[in-house]
Amino acid sequence: MRSSLHPEACDQSEWRSNTDAMHRFLTLIALALAFALPAPAKADPADIDAAARGVVRVVIIGSDGQEVFPVSHGSGFAVTPTKIVTNAHVVREALLDDTLRIGIVPSEGDEAAYGKAISVSPRNDLAIIEITDGSLRLPPLTFAGTRAGDMGEVSAVGYPMNVDRAQGLDIGDIFRAQPPVKSRGFLSGARPSRQFDTILHTAPIARGNSGGPLLDACGRVLGVNSFGADSDGSDAEFYFAVSDKEILPFLEANDIEPRTNALPCRSIDDLDAAERTRLEQQRAEARDRLEARESELREKRDRARFEAQLAVMDERENAMALALILLMVAAAAGYVGMQAREQEGGERRAMIAFGVAGAAFLGALLLWISRPGLDEIDRRVAAATGQTEGQEKDEPASNASDGTLLCTLVPERSRVTSARTDDLEFEWAADGCVNERTQYGYLNGDWSRVLVPNDDDAVSVNHYDPDTRTFRTDRYLLGRNDMSKAREARAEYTPPTCGVTDAARALGEQQSGVLSMLPSRPNERLVYTCGPKPQ
Template sequence: MTRLLALLLALFALSPSLSVPARAADDISAASRSVVRVVTVAMVDGEVVGFGHGSGIAISPTRIVTNAHVVESAAKYPGNVALGVVPSEGQKSFAGKLIAIDTARDLALIEITEGRLPAAAIYTGPLDSGADVVALGYPGNVDLATARSANDYITPRTPTRSEGNMSNMQSVDGVAMLIHTAKISRGNSGGPLVDQCGRITGINTAITRADDGDSPFAFAIAGRELMRFLADANQPYTSVGTTCVSMAEADARDRAAIDAEARASAEANAAKEAAAKLDRDLKQARAEEDALASRENRIALAGVFFVIGALAAGAGLMFYNQKNLRNAKIAGGAGAVLILGAAVLFVTRPDAHAEIAEETAAVAATGAPKLAQGNFLCTIRPDRSRITVSATTDVPIAIGKGGCVNGRTQYTQGADDRWQRILVPNDEATVTVASIDATGRDYRVDRYLLDAETMTKARETRAAITLKSCTANPDELAGLAAQQDAIRSALPASPNERLVYRCQPASGAAVKPAAAP
């Protein structure tokens, strides 16, 4: 036993260990990345005199929540008890430091002195009786059945998941507790109880005895108690209150919203066309009335000219008979001009039917549309999104010429005419696919919460991307598009999270509309 405990001290030497296999990017697996094993090792005069272990979950990249009773010995004897944190994946374990403890709520906060972990989000929405829940952690009975050496206790590995249902919420000694049926045991203490989207609903802390055939129930400290504890410890955290829906449900709602918008647009266009037709008909009627009046006026004027011309010609004939040749020429000439004018007016009279000029419609240019330019403020559309771990604050976006976003990030145009960029950070186990449509009004963020192996592959592919700023060079754009396609091919078929935003021109900012090339 002493040899086993001595080997556990390797935690604090941050010794390398075996890596874990890649996991599918489902929501529970994504939450599992944040789960850790918490180990305490007690020493007196250089000798190991005791150890314990439980579970915990990262609430920030460097801080972990667990039960107070898991780290109670470290709080009582800080000089003799060391804390260790074993993540669920990777190749290292880390030393930990106790930051805060609340024995009344049975919660504690630990900080790792190096390394970073994916942080989980706390669910703040309603949790109905009968809702599906999952307990994640490292139950001791599983360890006893599977551990073959001390190294197994310090090797990062996937936590055990146990599914059950929410029963109800009760107050135990003034602390709100979730009672559920997910099976847990010693070692699960401090591990999370999550919903089907992988959000923390509570922290597992105790189980009932199953004596004489009694059904076992488990207790988890409610999320609201966890948030109060974190607030008291001045620890920031991410919270999400939206209902958990599957990606298929989110896609269906998104398609329904798109179809509804398309129908509304079609109806608006139809109404606009009907109004335009009515306006054209009214203009046509007025034009025909004007044409008829003009025709009648022209004929009447021709008649007047003809009558006056005939009278002048008669006067000229009379003057001729009177041998008054001068007046005869004047009267005869005037009569001839007037009669000729009458003939011209009659011949050139307008048609009674008029044609109004057709309004020239904008001709749709061929080719892919260019991306709109300007400053936009994008607001989340919860009805079209699947939100699991991310904040949903408004996002400002500045779109420049040729897909240059925010003055530094080059987007490329995809086969669907959306402009996109795949982001693979070094300090976060998440791949983000950001895209925007040509109008600049529909902005989407797909987030893939990936295991360590898949993230390593994505980072290796991203390392080949040498473009670090915006460009208009066709060869560089083609290379960027090809490299992004290579990253996408390594991603799961569906993201864990999809954030759909509706963008509007930012106040006081001019927006250049999209135009065809």
């Protein structure tokens, strides 16, 4: 039901004045809120593309005995490599007519397959389809686990029929892989219906989108798109998705453990900016510490030089004064000896006197020669400050011989959308050998190992910095075609084993072929701090 305003019931000019004033007031409020509230996270196209890899077209297939044909279709998305979530109404016809089959058409490749509905919940319009034949395996999507507010940007992914018609697709095209359609909008709030919990949003959907995912800015599932609000062409368009509050218990009741991730959604650009700020702050702190050490060292050197000057000058003066006294003794003893030689029977006394004179002269000579020189001041300053000069208190220590390391995720430096975040354990050797069997490559000052698995559509690049004890994994969630190319590039080399001469440098060069094929930014970045494992 709509409400209507009737300006003719009041003075026209007054009504317009009040309306203009209200409009200006609302505009000011909107501007104030725009500046006061933090901007919602914008969807990253790479994350939506990564999630779209697991979105499929669900086709209800009929047959006239000779050819198969589509009866209807909707959308769905993988929650395991072989199980798909969709709406119950998408598969309703196949449940009522056993001559109809359910077809699963992925977004890439030629591996379409048949499936069967293994669980249906009409109450909240949910169904699970299991792939029953073929080799089709899909990358599962991750659930957000929580919603941050009611105004975040969202994306709807699926196969709307109006787009198929606009493109002039024929019946055969329905059975061929097509990239899903992505549309953007905003959350408009949680609106529980009488039967189940739903999410209201403005990301456009149409017939055929039913069963496709509603994604947050990081490509994580918030709900399953189900239906739209009726509109007569003048009302704003709103759409409904079955909330993950309904989906997650439904999956768990069917022994499916969904992937969930409730970490904050941050972009790689935000992380890079924060990392630059952190590094600049560390450099500034290091400069401050260095300046403080240099100031302390200068003060200590000045104090040591002053003390050394006083000590050396005192020792020189004492030595020269004693040498002068000994020379005087030598002269006096020599005079006594000369006098004794002239006296009868004084030979013995003369010899003793001359002996004393010689000893005194030699003593004076030794004191003069051994007196500290002025260069002794510099040697004493170096001895007093040598420990400080060679000491680097704040440099990070290498952990090449720390044994087993335990690495823990640093959430504020990470961006995680689907990967596991368990603690990691490994042993690191100075030559880049991990766990005595896996060699890491070394190139341009970076230790790394590229992992291209055959059972996961993601390339991982592990980095380790032994000076800061930082382990980092960059994950690239690639489409099927790009993943095939990465596997081909990886198959062109065999990583050297630990202990081989120059293994780190060789592997660093070998891996560059795969690295050159990867996007400029990863989808995920997991940063860990490492230290010796507690005993």
